[in-house]
Amino acid sequence: MNDTAPWVTYRPELQVMDCTIRDGGLMNDHQFDEKLVKAVYQTCVDAGIDAMEIGYKGSKKLFDPAQFGAFKFSDEEAIRNIVGDNDTNLKLAIMADAEKCDYKTDILPKEQSVLDIIRVATYVHQIPVAVEMIHDAHEKGYEVCCNIMAVSVVQEPDLDQALEVIAQTPASTVVVVDSFGALYREQIDYLVKKYAKAVEGTGKEIGIHAHNNQQLAFANTIEAIILGANRIDATMMGLGRGAGNCPMELLLGFLRNPKFHTRPVYELLQDYFVDLQKTMEWGPNVPYNISGLLNQHPRAAMGLRASDDKDQYVAFYDRCISDV
Amino acid sequence: MNDTAPWVTYRPELQVMDCTIRDGGLMNDHQFDEKLVKAVYQTCVDAGIDAMEIGYKGSKKLFDPAQFGAFKFSDEEAIRNIVGDNDTNLKLAIMADAEKCDYKTDILPKEQSVLDIIRVATYVHQIPVAVEMIHDAHEKGYEVCCNIMAVSVVQEPDLDQALEVIAQTPASTVVVVDSFGALYREQIDYLVKKYAKAVEGTGKEIGIHAHNNQQLAFANTIEAIILGANRIDATMMGLGRGAGNCPMELLLGFLRNPKFHTRPVYELLQDYFVDLQKTMEWGPNVPYNISGLLNQHPRAAMGLRASDDKDQYVAFYDRCISDV
Numbered sequence: 001m002n003d004t005a006p007w008v009t010y011r012p013e014l015q016v017m018d019c020t021i022r023d024g025g026l027m028n029d030h031q032f033d034e035k036l037v038k039a040v041y042q043t044c045v046d047a048g049i050d051a052m053e054i055g056y057k058g059s060k061k062l063f064d065p066a067q068f069g070a071f072k073f074s075d076e077e078a079i080r081n082i083v084g085d086n087d088t089n090l091k092l093a094i095m096a097d098a099e100k101c102d103y104k105t106d107i108l109p110k111e112q113s114v115l116d117i118i119r120v121a122t123y124v125h126q127i128p129v130a131v132e133m134i135h136d137a138h139e140k141g142y143e144v145c146c147n148i149m150a151v152s153v154v155q156e157p158d159l160d161q162a163l164e165v166i167a168q169t170p171a172s173t174v175v176v177v178d179s180f181g182a183l184y185r186e187q188i189d190y191l192v193k194k195y196a197k198a199v200e201g202t203g204k205e206i207g208i209h210a211h212n213n214q215q216l217a218f219a220n221t222i223e224a225i226i227l228g229a230n231r232i233d234a235t236m237m238g239l240g241r242g243a244g245n246c247p248m249e250l251l252l253g254f255l256r257n258p259k260f261h262t263r264p265v266y267e268l269l270q271d272y273f274v275d276l277q278k279t280m281e282w283g284p285n286v287p288y289n290i291s292g293l294l295n296q297h298p299r300a301a302m303g304l305r306a307s308d309d310k311d312q313y314v315a316f317y318d319r320c321i322s323d324v
Numbered sequence: 325m326n327d328t329a330p331w332v333t334y335r336p337e338l339q340v341m342d343c344t345i346r347d348g349g350l351m352n353d354h355q356f357d358e359k360l361v362k363a364v365y366q367t368c369v370d371a372g373i374d375a376m377e378i379g380y381k382g383s384k385k386l387f388d389p390a391q392f393g394a395f396k397f398s399d400e401e402a403i404r405n406i407v408g409d410n411d412t413n414l415k416l417a418i419m420a421d422a423e424k425c426d427y428k429t430d431i432l433p434k435e436q437s438v439l440d441i442i443r444v445a446t447y448v449h450q451i452p453v454a455v456e457m458i459h460d461a462h463e464k465g466y467e468v469c470c471n472i473m474a475v476s477v478v479q480e481p482d483l484d485q486a487l488e489v490i491a492q493t494p495a496s497t498v499v500v501v502d503s504f505g506a507l508y509r510e511q512i513d514y515l516v517k518k519y520a521k522a523v524e525g526t527g528k529e530i531g532i533h534a535h536n537n538q539q540l541a542f543a544n545t546i547e548a549i550i551l552g553a554n555r556i557d558a559t560m561m562g563l564g565r566g567a568g569n570c571p572m573e574l575l576l577g578f579l580r581n582p583k584f585h586t587r588p589v590y591e592l593l594q595d596y597f598v599d600l601q602k603t604m605e606w607g608p609n610v611p612y613n614i615s616g617l618l619n620q621h622p623r624a625a626m627g628l629r630a631s632d633d634k635d636q637y638v639a640f641y642d643r644c645i646s647d648v
């Protein structure tokens with residue numbers, strides 16, 4: 001084709017973060033086999049992925065360690081058990097949820113930790129907490145990202161204010177997060193441009209974290225990349241809450257940077273994820289399509305899929321659109 | 325959000341065609357239960373879909389009626405058995421493949437048929453045959469579409485010439501067909517704009533027929549719609565060859581025209597397609613991801629999925645990229 005084809009080249013500054021164990025853990029209370037976590041880690045290294053988000057820093061006051069697996073808490077020891085001293089180019093991240101993380105005590109100073117990145121996740125009403133957490137992590141020596149969750153249900157003035165506040169923090173990345181998998185391409189455009197404008201001149205990068213309710217996670221990720229987003233979230237075979245995320249194997253295939261390799265990812269999927277699918281369900285199906293379309297939290301669809309009525313689509317749809 | 329939001333409105337001239345039975349038939353030699361075909365037809369009517377492509381007009385010299393189901397051939401009687409006199413607003417279509425259809429005898433004059441639309445499918449090297457078929461169908465009284473298949477492997481000068489020739493035919497629609505599910509959004513842009521320019525001033529519409537190898541069928545369909553494509557193909561639950569097509573339930577949810585209804589589609593999926601999935605496989609998975617990424621025909625991936633090695637992704641990938 002004889003026009004300019006920018007899709008043949010690549011942007012060296014674009015970085016990919018694997019969120020498989022962190023987002024996928026929402027589907028099994030983070031009860032992953034240690035062998036699987038190690039395999040995901042090694043695959044990230046082999047595939048040339050830039051960063052791996054290994055879990056949450058959940059508060060042990062809020063979450064019972066007897067119920068949840070190690071990466072609900074991501075204690076330093078648990079992480080080192082997987083990565084040793086992480087003598088690789090892969091950066092390691094954890095997610096710290098606003099109001100669900102004892103960050104002052106549980107996030108160690110960077111020099112005591114193998115972690116590189118703290119990702120502060122916040123609903124828009126929690127921004128003041130998130131700002132404190134961002135400063136705390138930055139002062140401890142980490143690279144910090146801020147994920148404003150569920151943006152598809154945020155009112156415009158609230159979002160504008162939130163972005164204005166975050167723009168002044170030392171977070172180096174602000175992530176567009178489509179928690180409900182509700183957004184279409186034109187809405188992704190709108191948001192990525194808004195975020196970029198809000199952080200203009202600060203040197204901050206824009207990130208994208210998409211969910212796959214309407215089979216748009218990969219496409220919306222591509223869209224954000226085209227518009228300049230340089231911090232890209234994906235997961236192996238799309239494993240993640242509900243309909244899951246942008247599949248890593250598709251993303252790496254799309255990216256043209258020769259540092260990325262898809263073959264190790266195919267190997268991981270073949271050796272671990274085919275079996276995992278037999279015991280866990282994730283990925284788009286009709287109930288997740290419906291919750292995405294209606295811009296609703298996936299919890300009702302997750303509940304349906306865990307019940308005997310999992311394929312009763314019409315009754316589910318009727319409940320989702322009922323006024324009571 | 326306070327900017328213009330064109331995605332809230334709709335384009336009345338946009339028409340949707342259901343291709344479930346035609347494209348899905350490629351996965352089971354068209355051996356669909358008559359009850360299922362009737363249910364898809366009734367759902368199309370109830371959902372406000374504009375047209376239904378019920379099958380192929382395959383040559384009985386090339387395809388054995390003992391091996392293939394009724395809608396490999398779509399005899400008038402077989403169609404009427406499903407739709408009666410089709411006393412509805414739903415238009416009925418069949419696909420006539422260049423060099424695989426005895427169109428002169430098997431396509432009846434419009435006044436003897438319940439069909440409304442003939443879709444001529446052609447590879448770029450068959451354009452002269454396709455042009456004759458387009459004229460034949462037009463002279464018999466039908467609305468005619470032309471689907472240029474496998475465009476992702478067509479050389480630019482060939483495509484330009486094909487479009488120039490088709491622009492002069494009485495076909496009312498030219499369809500961008502991503503047979504291999506290989507195209508990304510920017511490539512869809514490029515092609516839709518090219519097709520639109522080629523038929524400028526002829527009154528022809530642009531159509532889109534996407535495959536879901538890389539989970540981009542719905543997204544690429546949205547992209548074509550944004551750029552003005554008004555003839556849109558989709559299938560129920562994405563049923564179609566290999567990775568399948570743009571899912572109807574997602575497309576109708578996205579379209580804002582109040583004439584479309586998703587609930588009848590959810591009902592069909594619940595009552596028929598959940599069971600169908602137990603005996604047929606379709607939809608994106610790793611081997612289809614790979615064939616889409618590599619811009620290859622899905623037949624190797626289909627062969628793999630039908631074998632005992634269906635999850636041997638790495639060996640499959642290695643074969644796909646081997647030089648021999």
